[in-house]
Amino acid sequence: xxxxxxxxxxxxxxxxxVLLKIVTDEPGLYGVGDATLNGRxxxxxxxxxxxxxxxxxxxxxxxxxxxxxxxxRGTYWRGGPVLMTALAGVDLALWDxxxxxxxxPVYSLLGGxxxxxxxxxxxxxxxxxxxxxxxVCQAAERGFKVVRAQVSIPGCKGTYGxxxxxxxxHYPPEEIWEPAPYLRTIPRLFAHLRERLGDEIxxxxxxxxxxxxxxxxxxxxxxEPFHLFFLEDPLRPEHKESFRVLRHHSTTPIAMGELFHTRxxxxxxxxxxxxxxxxxxxxxxxxxxxxxxxxxxAESYYVQTAWxxxxxxxxxxxxxxxxxxxxxxxxxxxxxxxxxxxxxxxxPGAPECRxxxxxxxxxxGLGCDIDEEAARKYPYSPAYLPTTRRADGSVHDW
Ligand code: GCO
Ligand code: MG
Numbered sequence: 001x002x003x004x005x006x007x008x009x010x011x012x013x014x015x016x017x018v019l020l021k022i023v024t025d026e027p028g029l030y031g032v033g034d035a036t037l038n039g040r041x042x043x044x045x046x047x048x049x050x051x052x053x054x055x056x057x058x059x060x061x062x063x064x065x066x067x068x069x070x071x072x073r074g075t076y077w078r079g080g081p082v083l084m085t086a087l088a089g090v091d092l093a094l095w096d097x098x099x100x101x102x103x104x105p106v107y108s109l110l111g112g113x114x115x116x117x118x119x120x121x122x123x124x125x126x127x128x129x130x131x132x133x134x135x136v137c138q139a140a141e142r143g144f145k146v147v148r149a150q151v152s153i154p155g156c157k158g159t160y161g162x163x164x165x166x167x168x169x170h171y172p173p174e175e176i177w178e179p180a181p182y183l184r185t186i187p188r189l190f191a192h193l194r195e196r197l198g199d200e201i202x203x204x205x206x207x208x209x210x211x212x213x214x215x216x217x218x219x220x221x222x223x224e225p226f227h228l229f230f231l232e233d234p235l236r237p238e239h240k241e242s243f244r245v246l247r248h249h250s251t252t253p254i255a256m257g258e259l260f261h262t263r264x265x266x267x268x269x270x271x272x273x274x275x276x277x278x279x280x281x282x283x284x285x286x287x288x289x290x291x292x293x294x295x296x297x298a299e300s301y302y303v304q305t306a307w308x309x310x311x312x313x314x315x316x317x318x319x320x321x322x323x324x325x326x327x328x329x330x331x332x333x334x335x336x337x338x339x340x341x342x343x344x345x346x347x348p349g350a351p352e353c354r355x356x357x358x359x360x361x362x363x364x365g366l367g368c369d370i371d372e373e374a375a376r377k378y379p380y381s382p383a384y385l386p387t388t389r390r391a392d393g394s395v396h397d398w
């Protein structure tokens with residue numbers, strides 16, 4: 001078997017996606033992948049189109065590990081969001097081909113079911129505590145047992161997760177954020193939610209890498225009475241030792257990883273048991289091949305998984321998340337989103353969400369497809385994440 005063609009498809013059915021079809025010389029046999037990097041879509045598309053696709057033509061798609069190593073190490077330049085997202089797209093398409101060829105769903109190739117479905121969470125947000133409470137209640141009515149809660153911060157403009165927003169235009173929109181009102185508001189939000197909703201529903205919060213170590217330690221400590229499922233991405237991703245400060249001060253479980261691009265970034269957090277959930281993005285860390293290795297290392301340190309699952313990665317990656325979730329012993333929880341109809345039209349086969357869980361497809365491969373004709377109806381449109389500034393005008397992490 002040989003790779004005959006690699007098609008890179010950029011489409012915008014609501015937001016931009018970079019999709020990949022690896023076509024083999026066996027009639028009708030191809031694999032689909034997702035190589036979407038929010039706001040840097042065309043950089044990944046060019047890396048694939050110009051530099052990686054030509055290297056794949058003529059290779060045996062069955063040799064996933066070899067192709068992975070060849071693209072990661074064999075080309076000398078490695079790592080970073082652009083190259084690791086491109087590699088993830090290739091990797092997922094190769095797993096899809098392997099499953100289709102074996103006539104088995106990918107979870108079966110990964111060792112088979114450890115569980116029937118993957119516990120998942122949705123997002124609740126609002127401008128004030130009452131709106132967040134309503135939003136959590138609606139999620140619970142839909143069957144969710146785990147919910148992430150975000151709220152607008154008084155005096156801050158467009159706080160992440162609080163109000164949402166349309167991120168389009170030539171320059172990214174700008175938001176204002178300050179740690180002091182944020183640190184005052186979040187413990188009060190969870191006190192409110194626990195008082196109104198009781199202890200049974202699992203709640204948590206995404207800091208989005210915005211705090212200093214001691215600020216994060218204070219927040220984690222003050223949130224202890226409300227028993228969060230975890231505190232997500234409390235610190236910037238670069239300096240892993242900072243997590244020691246946080247860990248020494250609090251028993252609030254910590255999740256981290258959506259900005260990591262290789263297994264080596266996860267290592268210090270795992271080996272020192274500084275986190276409780278590793279939540280890399282399969283689409284930005286090189287795909288299933290790398291994520292299953294990270295999961296295996298995490299298992300040794302009793303760390304569970306919570307793979308990133310936002311709307312800015314395509315249903316193919318969400319499908320891969322779920323195949324891995326059901327096949328590993330140390331799965332924790334899975335982030336999910338409800339895609340708009342146009343996304344389902346372009347990429348049929350997103351994992352089904354029922355009773356607060358995601359269920360893997362039984363179809364051979366990943367279970368997703370790409371409708372190229374539908375994709376052409378939705379051309380790329382430049383869009384960026386917002387930029388955050390402090391009140392004094394200085395740049396802050398978004
Ligand atoms: C999450 C994330 C996302 C990111 C987004 C950036 O936990 O779902 O924080 O919402 O902001 O993926 O592109
Ligand atoms: Mg996050």
